[in-house]
Amino acid sequence: MITVGHYLVLSAILFAMGTFGVLTRRNAIVIFMCIELMLNAVNLSFIALSSHLGNMDGQIFVFFVMAVAAAEAAVGLALMITFFRNKETIEVDDVNLLKW
Amino acid sequence: MLDSYLPILVLIVIAVAFAVGSVIMSRLIGQKKPGEVKLAPYECGMPPVGSARERLSIKFYIIAMLFIVFDIEAVFLYPWAVMFKRLGLFGFVEMGVFIIILLIGYVYVWKKGALEWE
């Protein structure tokens, strides 16, 4: 029997994979895909909890997360394109003009 | 509860069997006369041009971006449509405002020339 616990564990694993990817990958688009993986892991949690609690709030939240993620994707891709036009690369190691 | 999914399972099995079956049957009983044209990759009936490993134009990204944004907003229309009668006039006006906001975005994109290919 699959319980809400299974879903939460799966979601935690996906979230950790996304976090790990963000920290280790070097290509901006792949990093962004890892961030999307994190957001979708959260969505899975929301839906599992929503059905477990018998409360619609979680599902509504998922709608908003999806819409926001789409807007974020549009802005993010646009920023990457402008960066690419100036520098011909989207490796984050090349994002190095500003240094601490 | 799972019983209601039985027809779908049957459909999936038949579809897969038909697809796999036709490929295997044509391989077994069909005639084989390979020619240069026949072996070329199929590109919607057009003669293939250049290498397949080309970079895609960056213009596709802009179209993709616009698609994502406008596409996802449709997600809010579904729950609204389901509850349309109960939400009454107020719901209708609210969704009208929502669509107008999207329309403003659309006019902006259009006038800025993001939809022009050249």
Place this chain on the structure above:
Amino acid sequence: MENLVQMALQNVNMAAIMPSLVLCCFGMFLLMINVFMPRGKTTAASLISLLGLAVTFVVTLRAWNHPELGFAGHVALDNFATFFNVIFLIAAFLTVLMSDDYLHREGYPVGEFYPLVLFTTAGAMWMASGTDLMTVFLGLEVLSISLYVLAGLFRGQLRSNEAGLKYFLLGAFSTGFLLYGTALLYGVAGTTNIADIGFYLSAHGKMLQNPMTIAGMLLLAVGFLFKIAVVPFHMWTPDVYQGAPTPVTAFMSAGPKAAAFAALVRILILGLGGLQADWSSLLWMLAVLTMFIGNVTAIYQTDIKRMLAYSSIAHAGYALVGLVAANAVGISGILFYMLAYTFMNIGAFAVLVLAGKQGEDNLTLEGFSGFGYKRPFLGVAMSIFLFALMGIPPTAGFAGKFYIFAGAINAGYIWLAILGVLNSAISLYYYLRVMVYMYFREPQEDYGWVRMNPGTVVSIVLAIVGVLYLGVVPGKIMEMAKMALF
């Protein structure tokens, strides 16, 4: 079901979101104007956005002492929200004033700048008035997404591109943590309403030490601490502040920071008040780390924008002290400090806008040599803002720090207050160094190119008035900040 729908419809109350509604209407109107006007004509847009901000200001002030609750308890336009709304509006107003000439000088007269500033402000308002994690999240995202674009506004400039891309990647990353924290708290309490989470946790005391609650709180806090730029989530700040267009940096350091504080205070006090012992000891450490790392690193900077970025990290640390104290003086101290910081920091950036040449490569300490003699007005203005940032009486910075540290002492955090004062002393070094360069070094170049444009000057004068007013008679505003507590 039928009843639920009826209830939801009756609970819609447009008055609760009126200020942000006005802003959004102006923002969309500006977008449309911008499309149908010839490229490069942005002065009209800047005037209309100033009008929009003024109208919103009036609408906002009318809400003082007239709290409105709307959208089934998702939005509350209480005094707390109104106080913060005023801060956001002032920040946006001062920013817009200084922007028009700057955008033309840098060769990017893009009309989208103004609607984006208005949308950012509207997002900040939702963060301050959101009483549900859902509203707070939406506000945060409206604010962040507009800011990503603003940071990368100068498309042809690699520096601005980098700032935008960095801010975007790290901002989206932190949003992931924020959302995961929200999901866990939702799982514990079965609601995303902040006050209801608080009620649930106080009714079910044993849930307080549930790992899911603790993890939810920590993840949620990470999201906001990132926006506030608290060590160790500050790595993006110097790069983004240095690379972004100067007015955007000015705005970013005041408005969004205050918005994140507003949301964090509401969530920690109302929603997670039962866990105060846990989060206050954590924030204690973070506040000390933030103050020290911000101030010490600022000493090593030669670029003034970058120095102000580290100084802004340090100031976030001071404000956190008020949240650690979590008493009436401390929390209203945060409100007061955010208002004071808005005036003094945006003022300092406005001077930088006027002092910068096209391309802004001269905004280093060396570039400021002899600046005070060549440009007496700007020199005096910059000195006032630097004194305020140091926390010297009779400026706003002193009053703000005084209230915050007083709050910490009242709550028994004497050591924290001592460390805070010690840090103010460290900060004297790098702020005074700018003044030494301005007044005791020979000018290296001709300052004939500084063009005093009216917008920026008005912005500087308003900021000076604000800094001095808050410094000389802080009592009245502090009284209002106390009335703003929930």
